[in-house]
Amino acid sequence: MNTYLLFKSLHLISVISWMAGLLYLPRIFVYHSQNNTQPVISDVFKVMERKLFFYIMTPAMVLSWLFGLLLIHEIGFEQLGQTWMILKLIFVVILTIYHFYLGRILGQFKLDVNTHSHKFYRFINEIPTLLLILIIFVVIFKPI
DSSP states (O other): OHHHHHHHHHHHHHHHHHHHHHHHHHHHHHHHHHTTTOOHHHHHHHHHHHHIIIIHHHHHHHHHHHHHHHHHHHHHHGGGGGGHHHHHHHHHHHHHHHHHHHHHHHHHHHOOOOOOOOHHHHHHHHHHHHHHHHHHHHHOOOOO
């Protein structure tokens, strides 16, 4: 079996799952911030947010990194010196920081100390989309 294609497939599946969570969790935050004063509804959002973050997003992020590193091992670590790979890794690190930032916000909602409006969450919801576009173009076109 071709391990490169196996790792590439598993990497793509993991990334798609991770991205789905990165795009959906801020959307839940939008609705949660709009209904924060209603305890029953707020509690439902807390459960949804926690399960999405800990049972889907975080394992998908870990698997994305794992299979990505296995892919780098398969193609050779000298690829790390190429500009496209450096750019991709920078963007993925930013996505990872964003992931943990969402986890911090999740903790604020859990403690009922959210300080942001629904407009803020609508705005930050665009960050993973922009990074995804940049990553795809860098990987496909391999500029520089």
